[in-house]
Amino acid sequence: xxxxxxxxxxxxxxxxxxxxxxxxxxxxxxxxxxxxxxxxxxxxxxxxxxxxxxxxxxxxxxxxxxxxxxxxxxxxxxxxxxxxxxxxxxxxxxxxxxxxxxxxxxxxxxxxxxxxxxxxxxxxxxxxxxxxxxxxxxxxxxxxxxxxxxxxxxxxxxxxxxxxxxxxxxxxxxxxxxxxxxxxxxxxxxxxxxxxxxx
Amino acid sequence: xxxxxxxxxxxxxxxxxxxxxxxxxxxxxxxxxxxxxxxxxxxxxxxxxxxxxxxxxxxxxxxxxxxxxxxxxxxxxxxxxxxxxxxxxxxxxxxxxxxxxxxxxxxxxxxxxxxxxxxxxxxxxxxxxxxxxxxxxxxxxxxxxxxxxxxxxxxxxxxxxxxxxx
Numbered sequence: 001x002x003x004x005x006x007x008x009x010x011x012x013x014x015x016x017x018x019x020x021x022x023x024x025x026x027x028x029x030x031x032x033x034x035x036x037x038x039x040x041x042x043x044x045x046x047x048x049x050x051x052x053x054x055x056x057x058x059x060x061x062x063x064x065x066x067x068x069x070x071x072x073x074x075x076x077x078x079x080x081x082x083x084x085x086x087x088x089x090x091x092x093x094x095x096x097x098x099x100x101x102x103x104x105x106x107x108x109x110x111x112x113x114x115x116x117x118x119x120x121x122x123x124x125x126x127x128x129x130x131x132x133x134x135x136x137x138x139x140x141x142x143x144x145x146x147x148x149x150x151x152x153x154x155x156x157x158x159x160x161x162x163x164x165x166x167x168x169x170x171x172x173x174x175x176x177x178x179x180x181x182x183x184x185x186x187x188x189x190x191x192x193x194x195x196x197x198x199x
Numbered sequence: 200x201x202x203x204x205x206x207x208x209x210x211x212x213x214x215x216x217x218x219x220x221x222x223x224x225x226x227x228x229x230x231x232x233x234x235x236x237x238x239x240x241x242x243x244x245x246x247x248x249x250x251x252x253x254x255x256x257x258x259x260x261x262x263x264x265x266x267x268x269x270x271x272x273x274x275x276x277x278x279x280x281x282x283x284x285x286x287x288x289x290x291x292x293x294x295x296x297x298x299x300x301x302x303x304x305x306x307x308x309x310x311x312x313x314x315x316x317x318x319x320x321x322x323x324x325x326x327x328x329x330x331x332x333x334x335x336x337x338x339x340x341x342x343x344x345x346x347x348x349x350x351x352x353x354x355x356x357x358x359x360x361x362x363x364x365x
Contacts (some may be wrong), residue, residue, distance in 0.1 A: 015203060019210060026214060033221050040228050044235060051239075149280070164250060184232060185310075186239050188246070 032177050039173040040182045046135040047171040047184045050121065054167060055188070057100055057123075061087045066095035077159040082142055091125060099126050104140040114175045138183075139170035233311055233349040240295070240313055241342045241355040247280075248288045248317075248340050253361040258283040263361065266334040272319055285338055285359050289319035311348040317341070327358060336361045 062076030070076075070088065078086040083104035091098045105120035117138040122130040143166040144152045152161055167188040172181045252258035255270040263269055274287040282288060295313040320330030322339045330339070337360045344353040 012203075015207075019206070022210065022214065026217060029221070030217060033224070037224050037228060040232075044228075044231055047235065055242075164246075184235060186235065188239060188243055 035177040036180070036182065039176055040184075043136060043171050043173050043182050043184050047169065047186055050135060050137065050169060050171065051186055051188075053123070054102075054169075057089070057091065057102075058165075058167075060089035060091060060100075062089065064090040064095065064097055065093045066090075069095060070097050074160040077162050080142065080144055080156045080159050080162060082154060083140055085142055100124070102140075103130070104137070110134060114179070115172055115181055117181075118172060118174055134174060136171045136174045137169065138172045139168060141168040142166070143168070230349050230351060233346055234351060234353065236311070237313060237344040237346060237349070237351075237353040238355070240315065241344045241353050244288070244315060244317065244342045245340065245355060245357050248282075248285055248319075249357065249359060251282055251287070252284040253338070253359060254286065255284045257361070266336065269334045272321065272338075285340065286319045288317045288340055291315065291317040311346050314345045316343045316345075318343075322358065 062070070062073035064070040070090070076088050078088065078099070080086075084102065086099065086101040088097050089100055090096065091100055101122075101124040103122040103124065105122060107117055107119050109120055110118050113134065115136065115138075118134060118136050119138065119140075120132050120134055121137045121140055122132045124130050144156060144162045145164045145166070146152055146161045147163040149164070156162070167186070169186040169188075171184050171186075176182070254263060255275050256263050256268055270284075270286070272286045273289045274282065275284075277283060277287055279287075279291055279293070293315050295315070318341045319338055321333065321335045322329070322337050323331045323335055324337060327337075327339065337358055339356055339358045341354060341356040344355075
């Protein structure tokens, strides 16, 4: 075996090694991107699901299929805070008023999930147990405005002043590759519940 | 040598194809992300408009008994966001990066610039897709959202009708 053959073998090993490294890196990127893309799609779907539910429920604030059962819409919002709201509405259109409550839980409740910031967004109808699923909500912030469009400071002592509200919602991945969590943001600047204006 | 070069070319092609796939998926996901934000902005404008009075003549007091009582489409001197009725939103154009809008309400609210264009007109229920030349009890607003960051245009519409309960 001559010197040139030795050079050929060494060169082949080097090129083969480089090709192997490229392939391994490519495989790693493929796995990472595939994971992230799927997570991003799931996150966006989760956000849309939450927004659809919120818009459905919040539009019904003060609504009752039989208006005689709830003639005074000014009393529709019982309590309002930056992360919690309790209001009256006929959620299932059965002519009976229901009490609906949205509560943002604490991140300490979901310590078992990899994302340290995700929280439970609870939806409670009347006195039923708190319901909800972990969809990766990391922010659920409510801001309230009066009929002149002026922001109402917290604590809100007179919920009947609320005319419109702003909903800020951020949803992140529950799990992520290398702890790189995708975020999707939604801001409903003014949600004018029809029945709140009925005064 | 020729075999090695061929292998390298083949591998390069595979790598390029895979990277191209990654970039395509990435841009699609970014488009949907911009779309979600654009829809939230369009819905917000629609909700804001629906929270106003139906017409200038019914904004503060009084009731419109005939369609001839209704005002013409367009702002009656009010400047956004101090509109008092639904059709004031006609020809409202602004950028979310516009800091001259009162309270900078949209400035830096969104991660990308969005351009808002609103059109309002009277419609006939029989043909809701076309604006009516005559005044009716129904007005339609169309909000178009575009952004330099996305190729798509988001267009959302809603109809506002006038009801008076005696």
